[in-house]
Amino acid sequence: MINGKKVLYSGMQATGSLTLGNYLGALKNWVTLNEEYECFFGVMDLHSITIRQQPAHFRKCARNLFALYIAAGLDPVKNCIYYQSHVSAHAELGWILNCFTYMGELNRMTQFKDKAAKHSDNINAGLYTYPVLMAADILLYQADYVPVGKDQQQHLEITRDIAERFNSIYGDVFTIPEGYYGKSGANIRSLQNPSKKMSKSDENPNGSIYLMDAADEVVRKCKRAVTDSGNEVLYSEDKPGVSNLLEIYSACTGKSIEEAEKEFEGKGYGEFKLAVAETVNAVLVPMQKEFERLLQDKGYLDGIIKDNDEKARYFANKTLRKVRKKVGFTDILH
Numbered sequence: 102m103i104n105g106k107k108v109l110y111s112g113m114q115a116t117g118s119l120t121l122g123n124y125l126g127a128l129k130n131w132v133t134l135n136e137e138y139e140c141f142f143g144v145m146d147l148h149s150i151t152i153r154q155q156p157a158h159f160r161k162c163a164r165n166l167f168a169l170y171i172a173a174g175l176d177p178v179k180n181c182i183y184y185q186s187h188v189s190a191h192a193e194l195g196w197i198l199n200c201f202t203y204m205g206e207l208n209r210m211t212q213f214k215d216k217a218a219k220h221s222d223n224i225n226a227g228l229y230t231y232p233v234l235m236a237a238d239i240l241l242y243q244a245d246y247v248p249v250g251k252d253q254q255q256h257l258e259i260t261r262d263i264a265e266r267f268n269s270i271y272g273d274v275f276t277i278p279e280g281y282y283g284k285s286g287a288n289i290r291s292l293q294n295p296s297k298k299m300s301k302s303d304e305n306p307n308g309s310i311y312l313m314d315a316a317d318e319v320v321r322k323c324k325r326a327v328t329d330s331g332n333e334v335l336y337s338e339d340k341p342g343v344s345n346l347l348e349i350y351s352a353c354t355g356k357s358i359e360e361a362e363k364e365f366e367g368k369g370y371g372e373f374k375l376a377v378a379e380t381v382n383a384v385l386v387p388m389q390k391e392f393e394r395l396l397q398d399k400g401y402l403d404g405i406i407k408d409n410d411e412k413a414r415y416f417a418n419k420t421l422r423k424v425r426k427k428v429g430f431t432d433i434l435h
């Protein structure tokens with residue numbers, strides 16, 4: 102508990118360009134959580150170097166993600182938005198927790214297997230212990246809730262296992278986090294292959310709408326989106342392409358799927374796709390303007406970064422001090 106509120110923790114990796122799927126599925130739903138929870142959202146740059154990064158590009162990506170959090174509506178005063186690498190307690194607790202995690206557990210992580218297959222020239226130990234660092238992120242802030250997608254559920258499970266193991270040895274040190282499944286975000290699929298989720302690492306750039314895509318690019322991608330046989334705009338299992346577009350339309354407008362279906366009754370796929378593109382642009386264009394404005398305002402952004410770093414450090418160090426004591430490290434004398 103912080104200020105009488107339960108704590109919620111999440112974050113995104115600081116690499117690649119965010120997609121409409123990241124926004125509608127996660128970011129958009131984070132915006133109002135601070136009313137009920139004390140929220141921390143990290144720019145997960147320590148995790149990013151498990152894959153080789155080009156330094157200048159990486160630096161820019163991390164700052165862009167930070168600005169995008171704010172442009173998407175996260176209030177940087179009511180939420181703690183910060184860079185993971187600015188709070189050294191993450192790396193320190195990550196090391197300690199490595200010593201409380203079994204290789205047998207890590208061997209079961211499906212994301213490690215996937216990433217190792219994809220980056221077979223660089224299967225480093227960091228990629229292997231990625232979930233332990235993620236456990237450190239969550240446990241440092243004594244988080245009660247973690248909104249995560251399906252692909253991260255296994256990592257949340259191991260976080261709970263590590264925390265329970267640590268607590269059973271040393272007493273109640275960590276809050277055991279749960280997944281947050283409140284108002285669940287939209288599940289947006291690739292425009293080119295709706296059996297896959299829309300992803301920032303998709304090799305086919307036509308499958309994803311990026312948050313920084315220009316308006317005419319969005320129109321082009323929506324027009325090219327795969328649709329299904331037939332010509333009715335209906336949500337159904339045998340119409341994955343159309344259903345995905347309906348999902349996007351509904352999430353961008355706030356209208357229900359049923360309302361959207363009614364609206365397009367008797368209208369063809371062509372007209373529908375253009376309407377989808379228009380509603381996507383109505384969301385993206387103002388966000389992009391705000392993003393650009395923030396990046397120009399270096400003083401403001403730097404001030405926010407400094408304040409939030411301090412806030413994050415305060416809470417993280419509180420937990421780290423407790424952990425150090427429990428483990429039996431000698432005091433640091435000043």
Ligand code: TRP
Pocket residue numbers: 110111112113114145148234235238239247248249253
């Ligand atoms: N692994 C997460 C992802 O790729 C990002 C992440 C790192 C995270 N640490 C976290 C998410 C802690 C939630 C909580 O999506």
